[in-house]
Amino acid sequence: MADAIRMDGKVAIITGGAGGxxxxxxxxxxxxxxxVAIADIAFDAAQAVAGSIDGALAVPLDLEQEASIEAMIATVSAKFGRIDVLHNNAAxxxxxxAAADGDIEHMDTALWDRTFAVNVRGTMIACRAALPHLRASRGNVVNTVSNLALQGHMIQAAYSSSKAAIIQMTRAIAASxxxxxxRCNAVAPGMTMTPALREAFPPAxxxxxxxETLRDQLGAPEDIAEAVAFLASDAARNITGQVLVADGGCASHVPGIARFRSFFAGDQ
Incomplete structure (x- = not known):
């Protein structure tokens, strides 16, 4: 198992691969x-990433369009002759x-429908199209979900609900x-310090x-990549139907741990 994390000879599709x-x-x-094949609706950015990786392929992808998803799978299969890993990361x-995705009482139906169309329906179609290839290669799917799919929050009701649906899809594919x-697994990141999040999310x-993070800092994209790469590799060959939470411990502790820290720090 020393080389089980290696991916030599394997072909991986990463949706939403243009950044983060x-x-x-x-x-x-x-x-x-x-x-690797980098699929993204931001095709110019996907090409830029692919250009920085030897032998990588950029593929246009619109998860709202069934034909686009099926064309992505067909293009990668034709180019590389096989598919071993489908990493459904785009959302x-x-x-x-994010600003419009609040609570259920104020939810816009069109936003809810589009969120599920992209995140859930798009992921389903990608899996459906890839599964014959993955069966041939004895490959696997790794879905990016979110720790919000496992916890209640006052915001992002549509996003978190869609990611919860993908968790159940993960189990269904693993079982069937x-x-x-x-194999089919999911990675549930917490807040991850991508450039887009750093720019857009209020500092407070x-x-x-x-x-509330148990580490001394928030996770970076590279931290989540390590979790995905592990699940995609033969090192995880006995793991399927699981959700690997990679949120720095945010979902693992009692509520309000930051206040407990302050209390006990002042008591010392």
Whole structure:
């Protein structure tokens, strides 16, 4: 098992690979020997990332369009001759979307529908199209979800609900396709310091999350990439149908730990 984390000879698709967690994952998988396809609606950015990785392929992808998703899978298969890993990382989550995604009482139906169309329906179609290839290669799926899919929050009701649906899809694929040698797992990041988040998220709210983190800092895209790469590798060959929470411990402790820290620090 010493070389089980290596990806030599394998082909990995990373959706939402043009930046943040996706780009970090593409670089890490390539460094471990995989040939990578970077799929994103931001095709120019995907090409830029692919251009920085030897032998990488950029593929346009619109998760709202079934034909675009199926074309992505067909393009990668034709280019590389196989597919071993599908990393469903793309999601509808820009600053404007996040600002509009609040509680259920004030939820816009169109936003809810579009969130589920991109995040859940798009992920389902990608898995459906990839599964025949993954069955042939005894490959696997790694879905990016969120620790918000496991916890209640006063914001991002549509996003968190869609990610919870993907967790159940993860289990369903693992249960139905494990007998064919296909694994399916999910990674649940917490707040991750991507350049987009650093620019758009209010510093006071970011500090509130950081205070509840058990590490001394928030996670970076490279931290999540390591979790994805592990699950995608043969080192995780006995792991399927699971959610790996990679949120620096935010979801693991009693509420309000930051206040407890302050109390006991003052008592010392």
């Amino acid at each position: 967690i996706g780009a970090a994952t593409a670089r890490l998988l390539a460094a471990r020997g995989a040939r 509808l989550l820009g600053p404007d979307i 396709h494990g007998i064919h040698g296909v 709210l970011r500090q509130a999350v950081e205070d």
